Amino acid sequence: MEGNSRSPHATASGRRPEVAQGHLPLPVADGGSLTYEEFLVRYALARQPCFIKNVGAQWPATTNWRNIRYFLEHEGVDLEYEVEAAAGPPCESREVETTVGEALRRIEAGSGEPFYLSAWPYVRGNSGSLADDFVVPRYFERSPKWVSHNVVLGNAATDMKWLYIGSKGTGSPTHIDTNLSSAWLWLARGRKEWVCAHGDDYELLTEGIGSAAYGYKNESDSEEGETETLPDFFHPELYERWPKVSSARLYHGFQEEGMICFNPSRCVHAVRNVCDSISLTHNFLDATNxxxxxxxxxxxxxxxxxxxxxxxxxxxxxxxxxxxxxxxxxxxxxxxxxxxxxxxxxxxxxxxxxxxxxxxxxxxxxxxxxxxxxxxxxxxxxxxxxxxxxxxxxxxxxxxxxx
Ligand SMILES: O=C(O)CCC(=O)C(=O)O
Missing domain, CATH: 1.20.58 (Methane Monooxygenase Hydroxylase; Chain G, domain 1)
Structure with missing residues (x-):
């Protein structure tokens, strides 16, 4: 394992002192040697975000998902499925109602403005055969049906399986995942820049924010009485605008092709596509969360x-x-x-x-x-x-x- 898997700020007494300003490197685990027990103890139960490298080298997705044409020509993809895409940079993006096919063609053409087919629910969207191109790694999605099919826990209504395909400059603003689930995000093509908070700093980062903490919301969306917003982790004046962030453990890193970014439950995070990117995201609930x-x-x-x-x-x-x-x-x-x-x-x-x-x-x-x-x-x-x-x-x- 590279980087620091344990918080450098934890003390023997288990109490965390005030953390100096600045980001910590996102730890990198090696999927070739990481055991399930290590994953549980160091990352999932510890609510420690991390990268896992060396995953999926044998998957068809590793070769096939490098090109948007593959999705456009795949007979199992429903190109007419209606989706909401995002046009423009992450914090100022506009929602655009379109179809999977139109969004893919627009990204392939690369016509200037950043364009993001974000959260394409490919299974619900009649394109579930894309799942033949990869295997869910042993660390994730290990839950019985009473959890994975429970509507109150969100899973049956929204299966929490998405593809994110977008041009350089797109991304997802600071947010917390639905139902406080955990997520594994595998990058087929491109490069992503991440800022992820330690899951145990959730209370600190969301205090006073109320429902605005859920989903991708910006300042103009705040409800009456809610004066605060989640910090914009990529804001140039992050620490001045949101001083409480200096007491949180924020991890930063670049995800390269073939790597997973693991976001544990309660992990507040934001991401940017440094170049054109194609990635897979599955959220899940299991005994760890x-x-x-x-x-x-x-x-x-x-x-x-x-x-x-x-x-x-x-x-x-x-x-x-x-x-x-x-x-x-x-x-x-x-x-x-x-x-x-x-x-x-x-x-x-x-x-x-x-x-x-x-x-x-x-x-x-x-x-x-x-x-x-x-x-x-x-x-x-x-x-x-x-x-x-x-x-x-x-x-x-x-x-x-x-x-
Ligand atoms: O890759 C992305 O833009 C967003 C992924 C993410 O943060 C999520 O699905 O929660």
């Missing part, structure tokens, strides 16, 4: 869903119908999920969660060890969040009459 996802689900139930359901004149049935429509799922499916929600973290589910994650380890002995590490860690992490989740989920279920 489920407690964070539950924390986010509590926030969403208490601050968004419950208040909405209690608006004057709102009938429970109408509310469920409206919510199902917003999530793009059937009313029946949503009602079933919401009625079962308070029992989601039962012992049986937690065991299957741990087993699914530990199955990433190389042999039986390592699987046992990883399962033990995960069990201990989950116990601590769920201690507070589980009662809060059960309480919010029960209130919601009862309020909607879904018992």
């Amino acid at each position: 489920v407690a964070d996802a539950m924390f986010d689900a509590c926030r969403s139930m208490n601050e968004e869903i419950l208040p909405m359901s209690m608006e004057p004149g709102m009938k429970p049935k109408t509310f469920v119908k409206m919510l199902a429509k917003m999530m793009g799922i059937s009313r029946k499916e949503l009602s079933k999920t919401l009625s079962e929600l308070p029992g989601l973290l039962c012992d049986e589910n937690l065991s299957s969660l741990i087993d699914a994650a530990a199955s990433g380890a190389e042999d039986e002995e390592s699987k046992r060890k990883c399962a033990e590490i995960l069990r201990r860690e989950l116990e601590v992490r769920l201690r507070e969040v589980k009662p809060a989740f059960v309480s919010a989920a029960t209130t919601l279920r009862d309020k909607l009459g879904l018992v």
Whole structure:
């Protein structure tokens, strides 16, 4: 491993002193030798962003995804699928409604203004056969169906699988990933410049920001009463404009072709395409971040869903119908999920969660060890969040009459 996998600012007492201004190098792990246990301990559970090099050399994507023509001529790609692209540099971009085909042709033509086919949901967008070109590395997406298909955790409605294809100068402004999930981002072509905060600095960076912390939002989008915004990590006066950033651990680095950037749950991050780029992003929830996802689900139930359901004149049935429509799922499916929600973290589910994650380890002995590490860690992490989740989920279920 290169760079620093442990925060240089952690002390023996576990307390972090004020950090000097400036960025730390993003650690680089070697996918050829990184074990699953090392990945868990150093990165996923530690909420430490990193690069992983030497991944995917044998994948068809390594050769095929170097050229936009491949996507344009691939018979499994739905070029008519409607998407929102971004025109212009990251913090000033405009949304453009277009199709996959038009966006790809525009980027291929390279007509001046930066243009980004960002967050192309290629699986939902009828182009899932592109997944034949790569294999999900052993470190990621190890979750049982009750997590990966749960609508409240976001996955069934949005499968969290995207492609990002854009010209030089495009990028994604500072944000936090949906449901406080983790993400692996593999670069097929180009070069990306990243700034990622340590996941444990999430509270510090999002304090006082409220819902503006979620998604790509800029100052003009802030809601009433929310005066702060997430810091623009690429702003030339970052530390002057957002002084609290000097107390956070910010990691900086350039992602080269064939490398993964791993963003753990709670990691606030921003990225720029230094040159024309083609990349794959999958977000996921598993045993390493489920407690964070539950924390986010509590926030969403208490601050968004419950208040909405209690608006004057709102009938429970109408509310469920409206919510199902917003999530793009059937009313029946949503009602079933919401009625079962308070029992989601039962012992049986937690065991299957741990087993699914530990199955990433190389042999039986390592699987046992990883399962033990995960069990201990989950116990601590769920201690507070589980009662809060059960309480919010029960209130919601009862309020909607879904018992
Ligand atoms: O590559 C990009 O522009 C954005 C990727 C990213 O940060 C994300 O999907 O959360």
